[in-house]
Amino acid sequence: MIKKPIALYVLIILAALAISKPGFSQQQSTSGPSASRVVEDGGTGPYSAIMLSESTLTTHTIFRPKDLSKFGSKAKLPIIAWGNGACANSPWEHLNFLSEVSSHGFFVVAIGPMPAEGEKGSGRSKSSQLTDAIDWAIAQNSDKNSPYYNKLDVKKIAVSGMSCGGLQTLEVSSDPRVSTVVVCNSGIFNTPGNGINNMPSLTKNNLQKIHTPTLYLLGGEKDIAYANGMDDYKQINHVPVFVANMDVGHGGTYMQHHGGEFAKVATAWYKWQLKGDKEAGKLFSGNPAGLAQNSQWRFEKKNMP
Template sequence: MNKFKLLVLTMLLLSGLSVFSQNPDFHIYLCFGQSNMAGAARAEAQDSIVDARFQMMGAMDCPDKGREMGSWYTATPPLCDCNAGISPADYFGRTLIENLPSNVKVGVINVSVGGCRIELFDKENYQSYVETAPDWMLGWIKNYGGNPYGRLVEMAKLAQKDGVIKGILMHQGESNPNDSLWTQKVKAIYDNLMIDLKLDPTKTPLLAGELLSAEFDGKCAGFNQFIAQLPAAITNSHVISSEGCPGKPDGLHFTAEGYRILGKRYGEKMLSLLGENQAGLIQRVVEDGGTGAYKAIMYTDNSLPTHTVFRPDDLSVFGKKNQLPIIVWGNGACANSPWEHVNFLSEVASHGFLTIAIGPMPQEGERGAGRSTSSQLTDAIDWAIAQNSDESSIFFGKIDISKIAVSGMSCGGLQTLEVAPDPRVTTAVVCNSGIIGDGGGMPGMPGLTKDHLAKLHSPILYLLGGESDIAYKNGMDDYKRINHVPVFVANMDVGHGGTYRQPHGGEFAKVATAWYKWQLKGDMKAGKLFTGNSPELSQSSVWTVDKKNLP
């Protein structure tokens, strides 16, 4: 028997196979950067309670902490060196653990050096940077064997014997001011990690956090313009917003609370990339859930990850006698994120509507990125109809598929007009928008011409921002040309931005909600805002209105 075991072991070694057992449920993340990734705020009492499923691997020996390089420990801060504070990695891991299945563990390896330029992690040329590094940094670098990139790879290879590397976190840039080549330098580091660790770039995202924002007097906030360019250089990279993350008076570092918020955003983004849909993660209450009778939530559904859903939280009150009409929404600037409109959309949903916006759910403070297309409005309609007939769906039998509104703002308004001829559409709401006379406009906008208006077949509402709205002339011209369907136009002197970001979406949400109630729910009281010789909205001091083909 002993000879047989020896033979098997010899065969394994000769064939290059590993005798280590890699656990696919142990998710590992590599972290690197400078002081904000290391952690520059003192951990507080609330940070000391950590789930044992969240682990950290020491990247250097820390005798005072009882930690040895290359070993796993419960991820009690510091997660970087022996004396760092709380960092984004702390609440990144905690957020994952709170929302992933209980059989999944999360491990982080954090190799960061305060004050360093990105060149310190250049696999080929780091030595030339070390030669010019300030004296106070040399000890830090020495603790990583004189080569932080090499130490990160060394630890990562050890970790791969235990689990699977799922992603990379980075926070760096303060020491590379105005460096237009920074994104390419980061790409070189990322590419080297993919090669050295035999990782698949399509399955290994890079999450890069913004520097302290201008709202907290961030001295390097201007560098965020370079960080925003990372997705153009690295396809599978994602920018984590620092908006709303408090900073220290030094204008460089976050406070402990700032790190908690930022770390949670890293975690939420990673969870969305993993496709997890857990309550409390990819679900959020906007403001107070709206002023309607049904408090609303915002979330991403696994079966429609390209969109954001706004709906009443309690669906038990909906059924055959009280169904949810469908509202689909296109965003301004053809953006693939409803971040500007979440107050508005949540408010509408709180009045008993299933509201679906183009783009994945924005994390708190995140602006989102990418461009959208009109077809995503149709995708949302198709999805809602399918959900209503799916016995496994929470929406089964609860959606009124005969009542559908297509809506949008600015470029999203043009997308709305493009989709409005769909025979399933009951009504359309066009906000701060209108067809450009010659069909021109910004790249990516639907190239509609005025003859498209003849294809409309249902009542339509135009909400415009008055003469200072850049879409005012286009929208008013649409109104003048539409004579074959009911049309109502309302102007409020607020410009192109509308009131979407005001509490509960402001006046635009009030008027749009009344229109939806009338058109999709038959609420005649709400309809009085738009009907009669003197519509109630015409009596408002802030709105000017006009109508055609309406009672």
């Protein structure tokens, strides 16, 4: 396995932030306690999504179905906590991706304040903000004064993130409330002392703390995180794990229309793991798994049907 210099890893993570700005629609509301905006067209799922800032959690950005009346005792929204690339304290790089996922009936709480239209945001984030996201969502579900009262599925929670956000995800993956883990364009360094630019300083021993089914989405050998992510996969033998590679490099497809292929695969995983959608699960189950029908992807799996 070829070892990549840590400095190069950081440079490419930061370079990902120089990609073109994500698209927004012109629908916007800044009145009242929260501001909201529609990303692209609200996604392809059955529940048109919005992005918003909540006055009770201005440190994060929410992506959720616009119409909450469809959710309640019989249909709840699973929770997804999201960490950003480059340890950014803004989800600007992942807006299309997160909006698309949300449109399929998920409540996404992403690290960082909602970015103004066309802006990237600023500052660095911490792994603890993923835990903050979970804590807040659970509290909102129990608060009779919250618009999310009894609408969230607090028993179905994912922690997910890209690049540095993937390391943050792995750092909090031991949280007993977590139902599944999704690590995108990331993996734990083989060299100790990798806490550069606020990146979590983890060792491969952290992988043993994972207690749920886990998905890795990588950008192929051109992805600076490829070697680390594939090594993580090889070392995880105690839980179901699936690793999928698409040759797009470290930046993934997050900024593509509706989040591109990465959004399609991630959404299917969330549907399977958080909603029990067996049809969506066929993408990952079987021999070979359904993803074999898509020539853009190659994959491996362990401890899975």
